[in-house]
Amino acid sequence: MRVSPRRNPLPSPLSLMPDKTIFKKIIDREVPAKIVYEDDLCMAFEDIHPRAPTHLIVIPKKEIVSVDDVEPEDEALIGHLFTAMRKIAAQLSLSGGYRVITNCGRDAGQEVMHIHFHLLAGRKFTWPPG
Numbered sequence: 001m002r003v004s005p006r007r008n009p010l011p012s013p014l015s016l017m018p019d020k021t022i023f024k025k026i027i028d029r030e031v032p033a034k035i036v037y038e039d040d041l042c043m044a045f046e047d048i049h050p051r052a053p054t055h056l057i058v059i060p061k062k063e064i065v066s067v068d069d070v071e072p073e074d075e076a077l078i079g080h081l082f083t084a085m086r087k088i089a090a091q092l093s094l095s096g097g098y099r100v101i102t103n104c105g106r107d108a109g110q111e112v113m114h115i116h117f118h119l120l121a122g123r124k125f126t127w128p129p130g
């Protein structure tokens with residue numbers, strides 16, 4: 001008896017896994033980055049397309065998509081990111097001030113679906129932002 005190949009084989013569980021974000025790949029050391037700060041919960045690295053003399057991306061290691069996905073149990077973690085940013089700013093002597101931004105969703109221009117804070121410094125920033 002001839003066995004014909006299955007026309008529509010079921011997808012393997014691996015093919016159903018959503019792709020890792022670029023930031024998760026940086027956390028997992030699959031993609032290189034210029035890391036300036038790291039601890040158990042978070043890391044900060046240089047933005048690949050800097051918009052200011054200092055432009056860092058600060059992320060939790062936990063995968064959270066955006067501000068819209070922050071749960072009550074993440075409150076301490078999000079607070080931790082801010083104390084990390086304060087330490088980084090002190091380390092880099094950003095005494096002239098700095099701006100912290102997070103983009104949430106399409107209209108805000110969020111490109112990477114892993115919550116992150118842009119830490120920008122080294123020039124004057126205008127308000128309102130574009």
Ligand code: AMP
Nearest residue numbers: 022033046047048049103109110111112
């Ligand atoms: P957002 O538009 O808020 O999602 O910002 C995503 C940011 O990630 C942009 O400023 C990008 O330049 C930055 N980015 C994307 N890929 C990398 C990468 N491999 N290393 C560092 N920064 C990156």
